Structure formats: structure tokens, C-alpha cells
Amino acid sequence: MVGFKNRFMLMEVYLDPEKDLLGEGTPVILTKLNLSEAIKDSILVNFGECGLASCLGSFHVAYVNPVTKLCIVRSSRDEHRRVWSAMTLVRSVGNCPVVFNLLDISGCIRACRDAALKCETEKFNQSGKGLSEEEIREMNRKMRTPRTLEVWKLGTVNYLKSLKLQDKLVSERKANRIPDTLLSLQHPPTYTLGKRRTDHNLLIPEAELKSIGAELHYTQRGGDITFHGPHQPILYPILSLRSIGFGARSYVEALERSMIEFSSLYGVKARAGNKCETGVWVGDRKIGAIGVRISSGITCHGLAFNIDPDMKYFEHIVPCGIADKEVTSLRRETDAQLPSEEVIHEQLVTCLAKVFSYDDVVVKEDPSAILNTLEDDD
């Protein structure tokens, strides 16, 4: 499944092209960080803030070899020419004058990696050092393996069952038995509370919930009370924060950006919340909610986006503990024709995968079978 198009560019970096560089002692060591900063700077100078902002979504330095001076840079297909020209115009990395030379472009990182390996082998052979099997294997290992996101499409799932599933997946992820995983689902009408147990924000007695067809659950996630129900897609990313280099705050901000990006597909201008009002808003109305739990660096719970839920359910709570703000939905914010729910879920997943810079998105076959093997809740 290719949700979004990328281009991977294999570049060779010539250091100090004026001088003769046959000896040891290169003036700057190339790292992902300094290359990435040099290229971003060049995009900013040559294409302005707007140019930089449009490139930044998919821009990523995937691989750098400071010895052979090869690097693989990823960019979205739409922006790759801009990034390519910016790279050609980079004059220096750190204090060292450089020249970038494009060796290969391809649509997937594997082809690029093969080209890089071939080029590096030739370089080593040329410089008189033969490459042993061991060294080739080592270079293969060094090349960053593409980051894959595994997506489970689960349909409507009872809340407790989803909690059990998440617990199981979190320990699997912690033990590195599974890659970063994303659950895409919906819940039957359910109210949930966060770790702070702010049940004073539930405005009807618990006993009455059954009569309106809803359940109530206490959870360990952050955030206040919220409602989940049909026509409200929910994403639960089970990610290793350390492997994506995020802290709690930057993770939550990325979740917000995913929903903002998704809203823009329908022309809805959403924004992140102000301080202490985490979530996604259209004006003063909340359209997307976030509540996350991080356990040993692995995330669970996640986000919920209102497409067209039954808004009456929100009247029975003070949503997210914020009294004077309304809740809204995509249905209310746009006149555009909304596609099927399946398409909407896929779009939301694609936006999240893009914001988190995943190279590959793999939809897991028949994950509903996994749900049936979870012990029944009695």
C-alpha cells in the first residue's frame, strides 16, 4: 500500500573541492544532523519559509556514510526537485566548503540502498582496499533499515478489549517483537476518564449511562473525560518514542499535526490547542482529542477525531474538563461531500504516517483474528 509518494536521492558530497584531498584528516565529519541542517538552510535561503515548510514534511536524511561521503536523502515526490536544487546550491557544511552531486534517484529506499552499496563497494575497490564479506554485511547493517508502520484496521471494538489489546502490543513492542504499530478503529458509545479520575466532569449519574446506551471506563491515559462513539475514527499508535526520537510533548504535538493535516484535506483550518488545551480546534470548537499513556517509552491510547458522531452524547460531559468551549465535527465544519468511512480512516492513517516520517505503511492481514484470541472479559 503506497499512501504517499517519496523520492530517495543518493548524493555524493565532495569536501573542499578546491583542494587536493588525497591525504587523511578531512575537515568536517558528515553526520545526519549537520547535513540535514545545511540542506534545510539552503532550502530556506533559496525557496523561503513557504518553500521550507512544504518540503519539511517528508524531508529526512536517511543515511550518511562519513567515510565514503555518500548520503541518502528522502523527500516527497512533489518537492524533490526543490530539495534537489537546494542541495546543489549548498555551499558549505559546518565550515567546510562542499559540493553535492546526485548519483541516483528512486521511489523506494531499497533501490537507493542497493545503488549506494554498489557505489561504496566500487570506491573501496578503487582505493585499493578490498571489501570482505564481513565489511559488506557491516555496511548493510549500518544503512538505516526503512521505518515501517504496521496498521491494524479493526472496525468497531469494545473499549475494554481494545485496552487489553494495547497492553499486549505495548509489551510486544517493548520486547522489540513487533515494529511500530497503529490501531485504527472505532468504539461503541463509551465515556472514558483519564488517570486524574475527573469524574466530576460526568454530568449524568453513572447509573443512567446504560439507558443512553453508553459505557464508562477509567483509564491510565492522560487527559480528562471524553466520549467515543460511531463515526469518530480513533488511532492508537503503539510506538517506541526512543526509536523515533520524540519526548512526550513533541509526540503529542505530532499527533496534533496529523489531525490538522487531515482536516486540511477537507479545507478545514484546524489548529493546535493553546497551552493546557491539548487537542485540535477549529476556532473555539474542539474537533480532535488526544489522550496518551507512555510506559517505558512505548506509547498507547492516542487520538480521536470527530467526523460525524452523535453530538448529543457530548452534552452529558464537560468535554476534556473545559467548560466554555463547544465540540464540533468534520460534518459540521465543511459542506464538502465526505467519502466513505473506510476512506476517511485511511486518509487519517496516511496523514499520521507522513507526519511521523514512516517510509512504509503495511496493513496487517486479518488482525480481527487477534481480537478473538484475547481472553473474554467476565
Next chain:
Amino acid sequence: MALRMWASSTANALKLSSSASKSHLLPAFSISRCFSSVLEGLKYATSHEWVKHDGSVATIGITDHAQDHLGEVVFVELPEEKSAVSKEKNFGAVESVKATSEILSPISGEVIEVNTKLTDSPGLINSSPYEDGWMIKVKPSNPAELETLMGPKEYTKFCEEEDAAH
């Protein structure tokens, strides 16, 4: 160019506006790594907690780097006095920006005191992570565990590598 980047990230961190500052519009840049403080005399865990060992009492909290990456803390859950904590096992949680994060104990032992001020003022963790924001005081059951933790220089390098890798 490096100097310009440093200057603009300084300006951004100090919330000054400057005509040369461009990094305010680039959320992908991590600027906080230049400014997290690391104190001498403390030991550090890879999960970003610090330990201050004073004779038979060890004080535990989270580092400046950790509180910066968490955002503003709104709720802290701490264990009871007399409960046991184990090395690298979770003993409590903090909530910030709708995310609850577990805190792992760097050492094993018995909790002898808990910072009750954090219930009313969880923000102390952000404003004073090494002093008023301390979380629990523990009687270590295995002092050798302290040797496995990092010193200030190692921890600073660890943070830099973590931030630079992405």
C-alpha cells in the same frame, strides 16, 4: 552558518525576536538540547531520572532534559511511604499535555519520604527539577546499583546523542 543557527536557536529559546532568527517556524529543529542543565554530584539513569546519594538516603527526581521533553506537568502520581521500589521498574507517573508518562526508579529500596508539595504544585518539576521538584526519598537496598548509573558528563553526552540521532 553554524554560528547563525546557534544564535537563532538561542534567541528562540530565550523567546527574543531577532531579524536573523528563522528557527521559530521550524518545529523539526530540537533546540532544547543546548540548554538542559545537568548537575554535578548526581547520578543519572538512561530513562532520565537523577539520584542524589546522601549517606543512607537517596533522593530521586527527573532531570531538566526530561521535564523539558514532557512539557508542563499538571499531575503527579507518587507511591506511598514504606512501599518498595525496584531498579528500572515504574514507581509513579507524571501527566503533561494529555500524556501520562511513567517514571522508572534508578535504584531499589524502600520509600521513606514522598514530596507531597507536588500534589498541589506539580509545576515544581518543571521549574526546579533538581531541588523543589524532587519526588521520593529512598533507603537504598543495594548501594552497588549506584555504580551502574551515569555521571554528569556521561549523561550530558547521552542526551546529546539521543537528540542528535533524529
